[in-house]
Amino acid sequence: MAETVASQAGVESRPPIDEVFLVDPSVRARRRQTVIVAVARIALAVAGLLAWELASDRLISSFWISSPSAIWSALLRFTxxxxxxxxxxxxxxxxxxxxxxxxxxxxxxxxxxxxxxxxxxxxxxxxxxxxxxxxxxxxxxxxxxxxxxxxxxxxxxxxxxxxxxxxxxxxxxxxxxxxxxxxxxxxxxxxxxxxxxxxxxxxxxxxxxxxxxxxxxxxxxxxxxxxxxxxxxxxxxxxxxxxxxxxxxxxxxxxxxxxxxxxxxxxxxxxxxxxxxxxxxxx
Amino acid sequence: MTPILEFRDLSKVFFKGEQRVHALAHVTAEVEEGELLAIVGPSGCGKSTLLNLSAGLMEPGTGEVLYRGQPLTRVNTQVSYVTQKDNLLPWRIVEDNVALPLELGAHAKLSKDDRRERIARYIELVGLTGFEKHYPSELSGGMRKRAQLARSLVYEPDVLLMDEPFGALDAQLKLVLQAELLRMWEGTGKTLVFVTHDLAEAITIADRVIVMSSRPGRIRAIEHIDLPRPRDVFGIRFVPGFGDYFERLWSALREDIHQGQEV
CATH class of the missing domain: 1.10.3720.10 (MetI-like)
Structure with a gap:
């Protein structure tokens, strides 16, 4: 009885890591995608901040847009x-x-x-x-x-x-x-x-x-x-x-x-x- | 002996959204204490309405529902209602779901030890030992059914009203659970009213089968099933006599099948 119940359940503890999880291309593709997303996000932030910093006082007066470094020092000042x-x-x-x-x-x-x-x-x-x-x-x-x-x-x-x-x-x-x-x-x-x-x-x-x-x-x-x-x-x-x-x-x-x-x-x-x-x- | 449930010239109309539904027309029937009565009929023939009336969840339009000889005026807490959906509380683990009826009404007086003992006993009866701490979402459909059964039995009601309880299960699981239900019921003396649209299921488990017509539901035929007990649900359809019952009841059911499918 207990056995039939368990097999119907499909809730047994997770199967041991099979070799397929290491080599299946779809697993690797998924992992690559995760890495790309993370890297792109950080790159976007860095590029944005850099562009802001460079544009400040060169293209647009810092009176209007300030700059990341000035904001950082304002933050330090407030603290x-x-x-x-x-x-x-x-x-x-x-x-x-x-x-x-x-x-x-x-x-x-x-x-x-x-x-x-x-x-x-x-x-x-x-x-x-x-x-x-x-x-x-x-x-x-x-x-x-x-x-x-x-x-x-x-x-x-x-x-x-x-x-x-x-x-x-x-x-x-x-x-x-x-x-x-x-x-x-x-x-x-x-x-x-x-x-x-x-x-x-x-x-x-x-x-x-x-x-x-x-x-x-x-x-x-x-x-x-x-x-x-x-x-x-x-x-x-x-x-x-x-x-x-x-x-x-x-x-x-x-x-x-x-x-x-x-x-x-x-x-x-x-x-x-x-x-x-x-x-x-x-x- | 007074029948445990009695329907006297029962008719019922209710609203489904804006639409008026004539569910029952002049139904008179009795349920004897301790019997397993199956009610068969095409979809939407008022079988569920009959159960709702027995549970006191609906008032009859005309006619009367008597429980142990007394007209029902409010919710009937002597019964247990088992529906096609498992209706487990998804935020409670199995054990706490089974405990639910014991937290309510008169059952709440049970002592802590008695309660714990009863819960464990019924969980074992339905074969869920070892799954007490699982949430319903972690269980298969069959196991959820078992949990639901344990919850319906744990407060030891006199009558079980079952509304197509195995309707949504696959054919094999259905047989397994029919067998389990019979194993649990046989010898308890409890009354069981079992609504189904599956004629073979009705003959397999019941002492008596009532065939209802399509809407408005009337009683077309009543048949005593004199097959020996305990019954083997897997083999019973090959027992001599099964086929005769099937044919007789099928001819009563058949008249309505076409209409039934249009509803």
Missing amino acids: ADGQLVPAVWVTLLETAAGFAAGGAAGILVGLAFGISPIIARILDPYLVALNSIPRVALIPLFILWFGIGFETKVLFAATLVFFPVFLNTFAGARDVDRDLIDVIRVMGASRLDVIRRVFVPSALVWVFAGLRMSIPFALIGAVIAEMFTSNEGLGYLIAVTANQYDTAGSFASLLVTTVLGLVLTWGVSQAERRTLRWRSNNA
Whole structure:
């Protein structure tokens, strides 16, 4: 019995490395391609930076485009005079708080919509209306209500995060297999059981897609709000360097913001991979 | 003795999108406790509707469904529902999938040790020992079926409602699982209602076969299958008598096959 099961399964541990894996031309071709891609990427970056460096002050004034070396020294200057780390920290906090608030609200409302079609029908036009407000136009109101501190930035970031997360969660909750719900109701599941054991985990795939999508929005929200009204954070650094015609400083702050965005996105992807480990097998 | 399930003059209409479907018309039948009843009919003849009604997932249009003599008014948690899809929770490993029913309703009262013992026993019964920690996506179709069976049996329901459970499997695997199902069922005294469109499958496993017409579903024929048990699913089609049952039921089924295929 056990033997037949195992042979049906096709999940035995990986076969030992066969000679064919070393000599098959398709394996080598694949490896060559990987190398070409990596080399070309690096070459492209080097060529771009080199061209920029050479063009600066020769073809175009460095006032407009700065140069990689000047940006690097601006970066060092920011680090040395203690501007950079606090700015990154402030923006990171605002981004994280806005992301958490907007994400939590999006998940809750999305689940409510998915679980109760009546709530969805009643609230749908209002959410469509809210989503079509140009979000930046809200900043003056937020400043009026909450002042120019932390709250305004968090709230603004949250309004940007809310919709992608909400829409994805809603789609996920609607996507839940109705047969699955019937089957577990027959097993004696209450409404709460159904929500906890089926709706939430099965919507999680979509929730994470929404979260991953909205991490850049959270950062954008924090930076924009800082540019409007702040004396700290990366947005402030971008605005103030631009006002002082410090092109290298602007580029340096932009670079840091970009890296921060990449790191945050990577973090969410890691959390996603851990939580949704059951999926990695059919991916 | 009161039959465990009773359909009294049952009719049902439901909506499939915008379309109105007349699924059942005046169906009256009984399911005796402990029997293995197979329901055969062309696709879309209301077989699944009958099971949904038995599980209390749908309300009858007219007529009544009685469970142990009482009309069903809500979801029937004395039964287990096995569908063609395995409906395992993909984010749970086999063991936790089998544990699912024991986390719900009255079964949650079971002590931890009892629970662990039961899960292990049913996983062994379906032949999945050694695969407890696998996710469904790591299992073959047949093994997922086994896991689904273990999950349906683990809370020891009185009635198993099976809706074309082996419909999506290849012919050999189907036979293997039929044999396993009979091995697990024979001698337990559990009632089993097995819906299929495969007449040979129905005769192979059932004590009694009901043939239904195409939509709206009515009962065309009822036949007792007096083949000896335990049955050998691989050899039973060569046993004298099998052919006669097949012919008689086939002639009842045949009248609807053409219509059935158009639906």
